[in-house]
Amino acid sequence: MKIVVQVKLMPDAVQALALERTLHAVNEAANWVSAVAFDRGVPHVYELRKYTYAELKSRGLGAQAAQHVIKKVRDAYTTLKANLGAGNLGKPGSRRRLKAEAKPIVFRPEAAQPYDDRCLSWQYDAGTVSVWTVEGRVKNVRFVCSAGALKTLQAYRQGESDLVRRDGVFYLIATCEVPEAERFEPGRFIGVDLGIVAIATTSTGYQAAGRGLNRHRRRQLELRRKLQNKRTRSAKRLLKKRSRREKRHAANQNHIIAKTIVTEAERTSSGIALENLKGIRQRVRLRKPQRVALHSWAFAQLADFIAYKAKRAGVPVVFVDPAYTSQQCCECGHIDGRNRASQSVFCCRNCGVVAHADRNASRNIARKGEAVWIAGSESRVPATP
Numbered sequence: 001m002k003i004v005v006q007v008k009l010m011p012d013a014v015q016a017l018a019l020e021r022t023l024h025a026v027n028e029a030a031n032w033v034s035a036v037a038f039d040r041g042v043p044h045v046y047e048l049r050k051y052t053y054a055e056l057k058s059r060g061l062g063a064q065a066a067q068h069v070i071k072k073v074r075d076a077y078t079t080l081k082a083n084l085g086a087g088n089l090g091k092p093g094s095r096r097r098l099k100a101e102a103k104p105i106v107f108r109p110e111a112a113q114p115y116d117d118r119c120l121s122w123q124y125d126a127g128t129v130s131v132w133t134v135e136g137r138v139k140n141v142r143f144v145c146s147a148g149a150l151k152t153l154q155a156y157r158q159g160e161s162d163l164v165r166r167d168g169v170f171y172l173i174a175t176c177e178v179p180e181a182e183r184f185e186p187g188r189f190i191g192v193d194l195g196i197v198a199i200a201t202t203s204t205g206y207q208a209a210g211r212g213l214n215r216h217r218r219r220q221l222e223l224r225r226k227l228q229n230k231r232t233r234s235a236k237r238l239l240k241k242r243s244r245r246e247k248r249h250a251a252n253q254n255h256i257i258a259k260t261i262v263t264e265a266e267r268t269s270s271g272i273a274l275e276n277l278k279g280i281r282q283r284v285r286l287r288k289p290q291r292v293a294l295h296s297w298a299f300a301q302l303a304d305f306i307a308y309k310a311k312r313a314g315v316p317v318v319f320v321d322p323a324y325t326s327q328q329c330c331e332c333g334h335i336d337g338r339n340r341a342s343q344s345v346f347c348c349r350n351c352g353v354v355a356h357a358d359r360n361a362s363r364n365i366a367r368k369g370e371a372v373w374i375a376g377s378e379s380r381v382p383a384t385p
């Protein structure tokens, strides 16, 4: 399976300047290629190359960099087309969509640039890379990452890496082809309930408090309100930076939560049952609008992280229909909307059991997961004569 490993570059001042000039140069070139592509009805890569390659070379891009710029532009149009097709930019004729279709794709000055092994080489033991720039090859650029990430890089890195700069920091994002562990037969299932107050609650008692995320979110909202009143360009820039930081913070939390859940599943030979995406959307729709933006993608991301970490560890994951998981009693199976006494308390009208609402839901999800797994396993077993 493919995974990405991100390392932070620690260039000295001279190296940083070369990297910055390079990103600016390739993205300026990409904008020019994009305009050519747009004018010519977005031709295939090999045709686009005919129109642009010589000019890119004369601008001082090396052969590889020129090829990568052309391919990056063509890929961006392919992605745009796919997004339009999937309706991600609204219905045909909508304002957002018209705007996206009306002019060439534009690349930010520090947008990601792909590098192959000919323009980027890694010295893992020294913790450095040697990288092509518009000012020649820059050697001994230090990078930092976790010990685990370094191991993965060393063993499985393959193909291209992206150079990108975010909030003033350079990163390399490398693709690794990691072998999948063989999936084991689970003895039971851990159900994961996703919520606002507690981001994740498992049927085995683990609870990831959303406190950090929610508090962080509130602070960001206040700040945003203040800044929005200003409406200046610098305020806008600051807002963007804040929102990127907010996303990174949520992603970090999600990594930790996912790792905790998958590690427990692995240790106890359990499978993991998650609500399907439909459930995540429904759940989020019920919440206050300003929370929705953060939580809808945060939930989807958490589910993604769990699924891919589980895959690496050979832990089976099943997705279940979340209908009634919050209304049904996990002890006696009785379903009643009034069972949910409050946001946090579940109290069964039939058997009288009182439980934490999220915990009750997570146990229902676990049970459903088991049922899905058994149904799936049986259908794979050939009938015995």
Ligand SMILES: [Zn+2]
Pocket (backbone or CB within 6 Å): 329, 330, 331, 332, 333, 334, 348, 349, 350, 351, 352, 353
């Ligand atoms: Zn009950």
